[in-house]
Amino acid sequence: SEPLLKIEDLSVDFHTDGAVVHAVAGVDLEVHPGEIVAVVGESGSGKTVTAMSILRLLREPPARVGAAALAFRGQDLRGLSPRQLRAIRGGPVGMIFQDPMTALNPVLSVGDQVAEAVLLHQPKRDRRAARARAIELLTMVGVPDPAHRARQYPHEFSGGMRQRAMIAMAIANDPDLIIADEPTTALDVTIQAQVLQLIQRAQRETGAATVLITHDLGIVAELADRVVVMYAGRVVETAGVLELFDRPRHPYTLGLLASLPRMDADTDRLDPIPGNPPNMADPPPGCPFHPRCAIARDRCRTERPALLEIGDGRRSACHFQEELA
Numbered sequence: 550s551e552p553l554l555k556i557e558d559l560s561v562d563f564h565t566d567g568a569v570v571h572a573v574a575g576v577d578l579e580v581h582p583g584e585i586v587a588v589v590g591e592s593g594s595g596k597t598v599t600a601m602s603i604l605r606l607l608r609e610p611p612a613r614v615g616a617a618a619l620a621f622r623g624q625d626l627r628g629l630s631p632r633q634l635r636a637i638r639g640g641p642v643g644m645i646f647q648d649p650m651t652a653l654n655p656v657l658s659v660g661d662q663v664a665e666a667v668l669l670h671q672p673k674r675d676r677r678a679a680r681a682r683a684i685e686l687l688t689m690v691g692v693p694d695p696a697h698r699a700r701q702y703p704h705e706f707s708g709g710m711r712q713r714a715m716i717a718m719a720i721a722n723d724p725d726l727i728i729a730d731e732p733t734t735a736l737d738v739t740i741q742a743q744v745l746q747l748i749q750r751a752q753r754e755t756g757a758a759t760v761l762i763t764h765d766l767g768i769v770a771e772l773a774d775r776v777v778v779m780y781a782g783r784v785v786e787t788a789g790v791l792e793l794f795d796r797p798r799h800p801y802t803l804g805l806l807a808s809l810p811r812m813d814a815d816t817d818r819l820d821p822i823p824g825n826p827p828n829m830a831d832p833p834p835g836c837p838f839h840p841r842c843a844i845a846r847d848r849c850r851t852e853r854p855a856l857l858e859i860g861d862g863r864r865s866a867c868h869f870q871e872e873l874a
């Protein structure tokens with residue numbers, strides 16, 4: 550079937566002071582109706598830049614976005630005007646960001662903002678109906694005493710409540726796709742779990758496909774159907790969630806999994822991947838992971854591995870992935 554979202558050979562460069570940083574290169578991403586695809590990686594891996602380039606949320610310049618295909622529901626997103634893009638954002642594509650405070654308008658009550666989100670995409674609704682819908686949405690996302698809270702401003706909400714309000718806005722117009730960028734990173738742990746459950750419920754109720762950007766494999770295990778692992782601006786592995794956790798086929802994925810706290814371990818010592826992600830202004834030659842890779846050898850220092858099919862619909866970009874099988 551036609552994918553809902555189709556990205557082919559995405560590249561994002563940042564041009565500053567005569568230097569060019571290739572933040573994302575050669576990224577393919579397909580999302581099918583109803584599925585949850587997690588895009589995972591450390592900061593600087595290009596996962597957020599990838600998500601933001603879908604609906605052109607990067608400032609261009611300094612960003613320069615290129616793609617062989619960038620389509621939502623078969624519609625080419627590349628040549629769309631800012632106005633056409635606004636009609637998609639918050640409508641058929643709902644967005645949830647890490648920090649709701651920057652995404653919410655501080656001088657508008659929360660209820661008015663949710664109502665605005667409804668009216669922007671359903672202009673025929675009258676204001677009263679939109680407000681009633683806003684309260685209904687706030688109720689759905691578990692904001693207590695929603696009629697009262699709707700009159701409050703974002704600063705009167707806790708971080709978790711603000712994130713709920715943002716989820717209400719993201720689902721206000723029955724989206725086909727939700728893009729969630731580190732939706733729980735700014736929240737404390739107990740609230741994280743609640744917000745995750747909420748995203749899961751919102752996803753089930755709307756049937757929306759979801760692109761979930763996260764560095765947290767615990768979240769991936771809980772929510773995702775399929776996983777795309779990014780490193781240094783490129784996809785290094787893709788697999789179904791069970792296969793990925795069961796048998797990772799890229800040393801970087803293996804490292805990520807080793808640094809995950811385990812319920813069945815009697816120690817809570819983690820094995821983080823040694824070293825740091827590369828400086829993207831000057832990435833290492835060959836495989837960008839080689840300075841940190843436990844099984845790297847000479848070939849890895851000169852030849853960049855391509856992302857290849859390795860069976861079962863999986864892909865890996867490692868010269869020696871079969872050694873992990």
Ligand code: SF4
Binds near residue numbers: 837838839854867
């Ligand atoms: Fe490690 Fe080489 Fe595979 Fe890169 S290509 S992940 S350096 S083994």
